[in-house]
Amino acid sequence: MINRIIETVKKAGEIILSAHNQEFAVTAKEGKKNFVTKYDVAVQDFLFDELGKAFPEAEFVGEESDNDFGSRALRFIIDPIDGTTNFMQDFRCSCISVALCKENEVIAGVVYNPYTKEIFSAEKSKGAYLNGEKITVSDRLLSDGLALFGTSPYHPENTDETFALLRKVFDFSRDIRRSGSAAYDICTVACGRCEVFFEKGLQPWDIAAGTLILNEAGGVALTYGGKEIDFSTPNDVVFANPKAYDEFVTLL
Numbered sequence: 462m463i464n465r466i467i468e469t470v471k472k473a474g475e476i477i478l479s480a481h482n483q484e485f486a487v488t489a490k491e492g493k494k495n496f497v498t499k500y501d502v503a504v505q506d507f508l509f510d511e512l513g514k515a516f517p518e519a520e521f522v523g524e525e526s527d528n529d530f531g532s533r534a535l536r537f538i539i540d541p542i543d544g545t546t547n548f549m550q551d552f553r554c555s556c557i558s559v560a561l562c563k564e565n566e567v568i569a570g571v572v573y574n575p576y577t578k579e580i581f582s583a584e585k586s587k588g589a590y591l592n593g594e595k596i597t598v599s600d601r602l603l604s605d606g607l608a609l610f611g612t613s614p615y616h617p618e619n620t621d622e623t624f625a626l627l628r629k630v631f632d633f634s635r636d637i638r639r640s641g642s643a644a645y646d647i648c649t650v651a652c653g654r655c656e657v658f659f660e661k662g663l664q665p666w667d668i669a670a671g672t673l674i675l676n677e678a679g680g681v682a683l684t685y686g687g688k689e690i691d692f693s694t695p696n697d698v699v700f701a702n703p704k705a706y707d708e709f710v711t712l713l
C-alpha cells in the first residue's frame with residue numbers, strides 16, 4: 462500500500478519540478494496572502510486520478526477541491542503543494558502531502574520534497590522512514606534546540622498571539638526557523654533536526670500525513686489545548702519530541 466502511494470507521489474513531484482521558469486498562472490483564493498497556481502491543481506488532479514485507480518474504494522479530500530468529507534471508510538487527505546508561496550517564488554521548499562485515513566484515523570502518510578528528493582513515510586505501527594531509512598525524533602530539550610514555527614499567514618487575527626509566543630520560544634531555545642511548508646516542518650521534527658514545530662489554524666491537509674510520520678517517529682502531536690488533533694477542522698498545533706513538548710507547553 463505505502464509503496465504505491467510513494468511511487469505516485471514521486472511522479473507527481475515531477476510536475477512541481479517541471480514548473481520552473483514557466484508561467485505559474487496564479488489566482489488569489491481568499492485574503493491578501495492566499496494563492497493557488499495551475500500547478501497546485503495539476504498535481505492534485507494527477508494524485509486524485511492515479512490514487513483513485515489504485516484505491517477505488519477511497520474518497521478524496523484536497524486543498525484545491527470542495528473539501529467535503531463523505532461517508533466512505535477510506536479517505537485520502539491531500540495537499541498537492543504545501544508551500545505554495547515558496548513555489549511561486551522559486552524558493553524551493555514545497556512538499557506534496559498525502560494521508561490515507563481509515564474510519565477517521567490516519568493509517569499511512571507520505572510527505573515528499575521534490576527539490577531535495579526527501580520522501581518521508583509512515584504506516585500505522587510500522588515506524589517512520591526517510592528515503593527508506595528509519596527515523597526518530599531527537600532527544601534534545603527545546604532549551605538546547607531549535608524551534609520551527611508557522612506564521613498562520615491566512616489568518617491575520619492570529620498574528621499577535623503567534624508573534625508573542627514566538628518571542629518566548631526564541632528566548633527559551635537556541636534559535637527559531639521558518640520553512641514555509643508545514644508538512645516539511647513536521648517531518649523536520651520527526652527526523653530529529655529540530656525539536657518543536659508550532660502554528661495556529663493549520664488545515665487537515667497541511668498536517669494529516671505529517672502527524673502519523675511524527676507519531677511513528679516517537680513524537681508528540683497535539684493541539685495547543687493538549688487534545689488529539691481533529692482532521693475534519695483547522696487546528697492550533699504543536700509537534701515535538703516528548704521532552705521539548707513538556708517545555709513548550711509551559712510557554713503557551
Ligand code: IPD
Nearest residue numbers: 542543544545611612641642643
Ligand atoms: C501553508 C504552508 C505554510 C503555513 C500555512 C499553510 P499552503 O500551506 O504550510 O508554511 O504557514 O499556514 O497554509 O497554503 O502553502 O498549502
Ligand code: CA
Nearest residue numbers: 524540542543
Ligand atoms: Ca497547498
